[in-house]
Amino acid sequence: MTRSNIATAVADAAKSFAGRLIQPGEGGYEDARRIHNGLVDKRPALIAQCLGLADIADAIRLGKALGLEIAVRGGGHNVSGRATVDGGVMIDLSLMRTVHVDPRGRTARVAGGATWRDFNREAQAHGLATTGGIVGTTGVAGLMLGGGLGWLMSRHGMALDNLRSVDLVLADGGIVRASASEEPDLFWAVRGGGGNFGVAGFFEFGLHQIGPVVHGGLVAWPYANAKDVLRLFRDLTAKATDDQMLIAALLTGPDGATKLVAIASAHFGPAAAAEAAFKPIKSFGTPAMDALGPIPYVALNGMLDGAFPKGALNYWKSHFLDTLSDAAIDAAIAHFASCPSSMSQFLFEHFHGAASRVAVDSTAFALRGSGFNTMMLGEWLDPKDTDRNVRWTKEGYVVLQPFVGERRYLNYLDADDAGDKNLTAVYGPNLPRLRTLKKRYDPDNVFHLNVNIPPA
Numbered sequence: 001m002t003r004s005n006i007a008t009a010v011a012d013a014a015k016s017f018a019g020r021l022i023q024p025g026e027g028g029y030e031d032a033r034r035i036h037n038g039l040v041d042k043r044p045a046l047i048a049q050c051l052g053l054a055d056i057a058d059a060i061r062l063g064k065a066l067g068l069e070i071a072v073r074g075g076g077h078n079v080s081g082r083a084t085v086d087g088g089v090m091i092d093l094s095l096m097r098t099v100h101v102d103p104r105g106r107t108a109r110v111a112g113g114a115t116w117r118d119f120n121r122e123a124q125a126h127g128l129a130t131t132g133g134i135v136g137t138t139g140v141a142g143l144m145l146g147g148g149l150g151w152l153m154s155r156h157g158m159a160l161d162n163l164r165s166v167d168l169v170l171a172d173g174g175i176v177r178a179s180a181s182e183e184p185d186l187f188w189a190v191r192g193g194g195g196n197f198g199v200a201g202f203f204e205f206g207l208h209q210i211g212p213v214v215h216g217g218l219v220a221w222p223y224a225n226a227k228d229v230l231r232l233f234r235d236l237t238a239k240a241t242d243d244q245m246l247i248a249a250l251l252t253g254p255d256g257a258t259k260l261v262a263i264a265s266a267h268f269g270p271a272a273a274a275e276a277a278f279k280p281i282k283s284f285g286t287p288a289m290d291a292l293g294p295i296p297y298v299a300l301n302g303m304l305d306g307a308f309p310k311g312a313l314n315y316w317k318s319h320f321l322d323t324l325s326d327a328a329i330d331a332a333i334a335h336f337a338s339c340p341s342s343m344s345q346f347l348f349e350h351f352h353g354a355a356s357r358v359a360v361d362s363t364a365f366a367l368r369g370s371g372f373n374t375m376m377l378g379e380w381l382d383p384k385d386t387d388r389n390v391r392w393t394k395e396g397y398v399v400l401q402p403f404v405g406e407r408r409y410l411n412y413l414d415a416d417d418a419g420d421k422n423l424t425a426v427y428g429p430n431l432p433r434l435r436t437l438k439k440r441y442d443p444d445n446v447f448h449l450n451v452n453i454p455p456a
Contacts, residue, residue, distance in 0.1 A: 006045055006066060013062050019051040019095060032092060033084065035073065036137070039313040039386070040081030044071070044090040051095055053201045057173040060199065063089035064446065071449045072199050075115050075139015079316045080415040082195075082450050083142075091199055093141070101126055106207040107164060112141045112200050117305075120298050129210035129297055130162040134247070136302040137310070141200050146411035147192060147365050149373070151216065151266040151300060152208070154353025155242045160191040160365055161358060162206045168198040171446040189437045192365025192427075194410060195450040196434070197441050211297035215274035216266030218303070219281050220289040223259035226250060230329045232284055233263050233348065237372075242353035243269035244277050250336040250346035253288070257342065260288060266300055312343065313383065315390045317397035318375040318412035319404040320367065324348065328403040335396045340388050343379040346396065348372045366407070366428040373409050374400060413451055426451065
């Protein structure tokens with residue numbers, strides 16, 4: 001397809017397109033093509049910045065008519081870069097960021113380009129919330145479609161467990177609403193199936209009475225205490241109630257040099273219960289920093305945003321550990337000691353409570369049950385440091401292999417995590433049904449720039 005042919009087709013489509021159709025060289029193209037991960041540097045032939053479902057449908061039809069691959073950008077935060085494509089069409093939902101909250105019905109209708117910062121700001125104006133990430137700049141759509149861990153997951157399940165309905169544009173340009181009563185098979189599939197089944201333009205979520213002030217934050221200790229702190233973390237997770245979420249991290253302090261070990265936690269029960277749950281953390285050893293206590297819910301969800309600036313270079317590796325053994329702890333501590341970037345982290349996110357009690361076949365999302373989602377998060381700023389940071393992250397993943405389980409979390413898979421083995425690790429027994437539904441809703445695999453589920 002020549003550039004002149006694309007320009008002609010775009011000019012014709014622009015007569016009815018409500019948003020913007022941007023081609024290389026035009027104003028705004030360079031900014032629009034960039035996503036959160038600066039390691040990804042792709043140049044679409046066309047960026048379709050949509051304003052509604054009709055725009056999305058037209059963009060899909062245009063991409064198919066031109067014979068171009070189609071990528072979909074919601075928040076553009078996914079580390080793998082699947083939101084963009086070289087020489088194809090990027091369907092960009094970043095102008096669609098409205099969040100409308102119904103406080104009486106405790107629901108929120110959310111556009112496909114909204115971030116969790118947008119969501120939380122509007123919902124908390126009414127003292128309401130739902131599970132949604134731990135970094136506010138993350139897009140609502142991508143996080144939810146792939147699972148949606150967050151501070152509220154132990155109390156209210158994954159983000160997708162709170163979804164009421166989704167307005168989806170299919171591969172043929174048709175528009176459908178999927179819910180428990182409308183297109184129930186499709187509703188099952190999109191709750192964990194990623195972007196395989198269409199472009200999600202609008203979501204409806206159920207909300208819960210949370211905040212505006214909750215209890216949460218982070219306590220950090222010198223790296224010499226790492227083993228004892230991670231053992232404490234493990235002991236606390238074994239006793240945690242549904243009201244408490246716990247994450248542990250090996251990281252570098254604000255000075256850019258001092259390595260630390262930290263426990264981050266949030267508690268959504270009564271103040272007295274939160275204080276009791278936090279006491280073993282706050283009283284342990286001699287912390288280098290203690291920022292654990294009452295905090296606005298919106299601040300809790302934004303406290304890590306500064307550690308993930310747009311444009312930083314990222315490469316991640318992740319796997320699920322059913323248990324956190326002493327040997328796994330020792331391996332992580334030893335590997336992080338050689339971390340080449342002050343921005344990188346070794347994370348342990350605990351799964352328990354409501355998120356883990358849902359039957360595996362209730363949604364496409366199959367990562368149910370308790371355990372530790374463990375991530376080597378490589379992040380740096382200078383491109384000349386790319387090779388050694390990618391190598392360090394990959395080596396950390398190898399170091400943890402003796403301890404991992406069979407499962408993986410979809411949203412943390414990087415661009416090189418492909419193939420049947422990883423699909424099985426993500427979807428387990430749900431994969432055959434997903435492939436059958438993929439054949440029904442996207443038989444030509446139009447939406448394949450994702451963790452792709454091939455049609456049966």
